[in-house]
Amino acid sequence: MEKKKKDTVKRKRKQKPSARELHRPRSSDANATFALLLASLSNTPHSVIFINKCLFKLRRFLLLSQTSMTPLLALLPTLLRSTRPELACRASDIIGAASLVSFDANEEFAFDSETVEGLISLFQSRIRKVLLSACNVVLDFSTTTFAQRQVLKFSALNKLMFVFLHIFNGLECARLWSECDESLHSLKIGIKEDELSLAFLSATVVLINACEVESIPQSLSEAFLRILKQIRVRVSDQEVIKGARKCNEEGRLYKSNIAASQPTGSLSFEVVQRGLFGASDTTSEDFISNYWEVSPFLLSRATRDPDMHDIFGAFVQSLNWNGRVPSLLSSILQHLVACFPIASDEQNILNFLNEVKDRLGCPIIYQQDIRAVKTERQSRKEMHYFRDFHSGCSKEPLYFTFDDVLKCGQAYKEGYTVALRGLEFCYQSIAAIADTLALMFGQPSVGANLYLTPPNSQGLVCHFDDHCVFVCQIFGSKQWTIFSPPSQLLPHLYDNLLGSDINCTKAGRREFFLREGDLLYIPRGFPHEAYTSSAVSDGSPGFSFHLTLSIEVEPPFEWGGVSHFALHCWSENQKRLLLHVAIGIISNFDPSFRKACLTAVVSLPPVVYNGLFQGQRNTFFYLIDKIRTESRFMEVLSSIEVAIQKNEDPFQQIRWLWVLCMEKETSSEYNTNKSFMIEDLLSLCAQHKDKFEAAFLNVKSRFCSEVVFEVVTSNRMLLQKCRNTRKQYINRMFLLHDKL
Template identity: 65%
Template sequence: MEKKKENAVAARGKRKRKQKQKTSWRVHVRCSDSNAIFAVLLASISKSNSHLITKCLLKICPSLLSQPSAIRPILALIPTLVTSKCCKIVSRAVDIVGAASLVSLEVNQEIASDSETLKALTLLLRPDTRRRVLLSACNAVLDLSTNFFAQQQLLKFYILHKLMFVFVQIFKCLKSVSLWSEGNLCFYSLKIGIMEDELLLAFLSATITLINACEVERLQNIPASLSQPFLSLLKQIWSIVSDNVLPKGAIRPNEQGHLCKSHIEVSNLAECIFRLSMNVSQLIVPLPFEVVKRGLFGTSGTSFEDFISNYWEVSPFIITKTSEDLNMHDMFSSFKQSLSWTNVPSLISSILQGLVSCFPSAPDELNILNFLNEVKGRLGCPIIYQQDIRVVKTEKQLRKEMHYFQDFHSGGSNKPRHFTMDDVLKCGQAYKEGYTVALRGLEFRYQSIAAITDALALMFGQPSVGANLYLTPPNSQGLACHFDDHCVFVCQIFGSKQWTVFCQPSHLLPRLYDDLHGSDIDCTKASKREFLLREGDILYIPRGFPHEAYTNSEVGDDSSGFSLHLTLSIEVEPPFEWEGVAHLALYRWSETWKRRCDGLNSLSEKLDLLSVNLLHAAIGIIGNFDPWFRKACLSAAVSLPPDVYNILGQSQRNIFIHLIDKIRTESRFLEVLSNIEVAIQKNENPFQQNRWLWLLHLEKGTSSGCNTNKSPMIEDLLSLCAQHKDKLEAAFLNVKSRFCNEVVFDDVVTSHRMLLQKYRKTRKQYINGMVSLHDKL
């Protein structure tokens, strides 16, 4: 009995001592003095007292973290704390890092600059780390990633690689993705949610944020063993997300379970897929030359060199396919097989469903990230009327196009009109009423079409080739009579269509991006040629030739009178016309010449630099009147067989010699000055047409060559003309003479190919990114 009493007294004594310890603890930790908390925390760590460490960490509140003097000593302990065996300590320590990152920009940058803290975070990102700790680590990365400096610091420590590795290891299959919105249910407000999986959402958010902060070089350094499986998982998510975007941008409700909400927008996900896809080399593999050649010409007996010599940019040309061609040389077979349909309305739905808008990029853009910055927040949105799709018909009596979606076409609002599921269904009704459905950018939406257009671009030495689709009902005309600023191959996929091609109204080919108002012309009195295209046939129409087409149910084929055709557009951009080649030749020559003439005095140097730009202006004047300067240069066509290439190469050399002779004999100093004066009076930039060359000059980082920056150039010109007109004319004649005598065609071809590769690289990145967003098709 007495022993029981002694034990009870001893137990009460222990409880009192513990209560005193707790009271003493409360005395310390209730104090808001960060130094006191730090001292207790440091003592607790030295004694490995997990209970006290946890208590201390819980007392570190945002008000303390906002004080730099408080956060610095605590940050110094983070690397030690994250090595603790206690999950609560590690998780709370990382939570403190995240909370401190959000206090202010100054504190955020201080944490991001602390290499030991970032290393500690990196060590936690492992598949075998407990989910609670992983969640805290991911959230800390997200909290840190609120500014550019911190994002770049995290990337330097390869935290992105760690995130991707863990994501791929843990999350094998994703089926619980949903969408949510804080306000209205338009596309731009939709954000990603994950049902009942906060960890998955944190990893997804952190990884997407860092990928979208990468420069191109850093993206290229992500190992394929990480990027490919992660991209595959992202596409799974994208397939679910894009299916959830329903009419009017609403979301499909999902009331079952708890939705974990992120602030990752649908456009952020689309950008991440675009970025990871744009440098995948095997995504779009161009078809071999022989395959495309047989696909274009079949067994017609016409060779590529014959076509270039007799028809290219000269005359329309039809290739009628045989049954053998359709069975053995149909390069569109993969595309046809991808279309699942039983009737025309179902065909329209199969083509249009799931498409996203392909925003245009600047034609002279050489940095894909500039495009991504321009479309920030919009990438991945549904197709836009007029930009991606048109639904039109032309009444033969009026000869004028009418749009089925009048509110889209003629509305006063500048806001883009996104297509919804309702609009897709309306296209079926429009078709029944005689309207043609015209869809742009098929090379961005189907890998099989991208492989064809990429091969054509290589064959014709151009950066890219476009592909549009036209579905026309029986006894109907879609577009009114018009001419294009690009050459087209009209490829009849299904059905038949009657084409009328008129003689070109001008001996000068229209330039890409020229104002084509007035191209809807009355061709009733012009001479014309008629072509009937049946399935498999291909019609070549050079740029500048007016044309129109209609379907006729009386043709007698098995198509019920409708037509589905693709146009492959060879868009000859300014640097790849012969005038552009002349400008490039002058630019490269001037660089070499300047390096040999470093001893020039200031006035002579100014006169020579200005003379180079005046000669650029002179080339532009000649190009406005001489048809040869507007034709496409094919010297960069490098995918051709040796015999074809040799024949084509000699032809290109002869054209170049002809152009240089024209520059020598027709570049006149006074004419150039007069044209520049007229441009100044109209407040125009006389050098604007060569903007692409100026961008190339800026990329090169040199101080010589062409300068299209208007104000300094005009000021120098006016000043020197007033004071030293005779000397300027002499310098101009000297520059012209030396250039024409010294320029070497082989050197120009080398430069031209290098330029083409720059353009093709950016275009390939764009196509890869867009095709990936349509990959489920």
């Protein structure tokens, strides 16, 4: 009897549904819950609890099944605007959770304007838990570009910034947070005992990154960024450079690794043009026609227009120069943080920031941000003061400590030049000059470096650069020697120049002596060296403090890059790939393909622009004629074969174009494995040589006959995209520096 009873119990247990079955949502249950929710929507106290329970169940249905959002969309605006905070919070929680789980749900919510408006209306609440819920749902909701645009459309950013300015409790709550590994680059800013402030800060910065900075009201922007700078200054002071940390503070610490951007301006073209060339149009016209990428050019203070604008005045005033070099070094170095180089083909600032987010705000890095170097006159070799850094034995970034900063003063006393990279990231006055100069020469950005050289010393050994520079003598004086270029071909940006043979004994040379206020232009590819004297006849100090403004001609904006871009715009068919290789081969021999295309320059005097435009047009058709007459099928095949044998990419020179095409979802040719495609293409060419040669000649003939000069204007869109990426990065770096 006992055994029979046990068997009965077992049978009953087997008949019970499994846990999975119990928790699996059914559409009938979801529909019933939705019906009950709809019937119960009222402001009566007894219905609130029931509605909350219905929402809880509905949330579960939405997350664990494919239940449609459409019925809920009819109720969400009412729930979000409810005077009952628990209902508004529950409704916003549903939006945030469903948006993270399902892209389709995120899209449905974003498309419904009333739901988005209801969500933004939560920021009008004075209840902390409603505000916190609203911030969290904005963070969850803004995981897609479309949702970001929708919340921005309804002024979410303005409301976030406005509320943040009113709820932030003050600087006493800000702390510095160190992750458990306690590495120098793991420092974060935290806000103690104030989760709401941090939520608003995080949501605000997410939307700042997604919007055009010009759309932010100036009053809100200035107030918001002022607080962010104060937070940064308070929590860091000199702790980052010293490597000091604060962790395990009493109480709870909410941490964040987010940095916001600060809108930067440009100086007017007239101001920068007068600062470089004077008030006369003939000087700038003469420079563009006869010196740009052709020959050095000196603008001496003695011969400059007395009405020329001092474009570096604001920068000089910010240094508080008192005539003592050690204090100058200390005041500059103690405020700097590392500025990581951004790839030339990076067109999405969020991609780059995601790569370096854990290193933002770390101390300056030797050989990346700072160098202390001198050249021995007899041996003609560079020596680095920080030999341990220069040994190359460590693959990890070598951060400067506070003690190393102090040693720079001693290095200067021993004859070493202190060189700093990236001043456009640190000083708004320099950034404004650099940005305007980039526009003047049709390039995405201009870099700015600082060189402080003691008397009777030489910093860098004789070398040439892959970019053009304007040497701006701020204090002191320096002797420059510029030699004839070793090749007619201008170097590409990012070419490996190490080991380049520079025989200065046989090259022609020109001497230039720069005094305070002088400017010297040096084209890329021209070897040069500079040194200071122990005494100067005119009584000026023997040391030198100068800036170099580096005009980096990015590959897409050389004439070779313009040719590739014109071919891409003419046809996106895969057959054009062989012609891309042919253009690359020709550009390795014809100097015209290496020249900068200046069709995107702006605000030149009409007479200068008209002459420039005609010259650019002539250059374009000269290149097209070169492509027509010198593109040879067998040379292309040989070039691809050699590249494969060397394990090189025959399309490396148009990597930027490849990245651009990857953004087009309809371009299937770029979604395939590239290395496989190259080898497959070579194999097909070998098997069907006559057929592919005929196709190559046909593509070349049609392209050269049909392409028009106006296609170069399409290149301006790519230029603007690159400019936006660089400018956004510079904007974000400002808030990581104490001194702006």
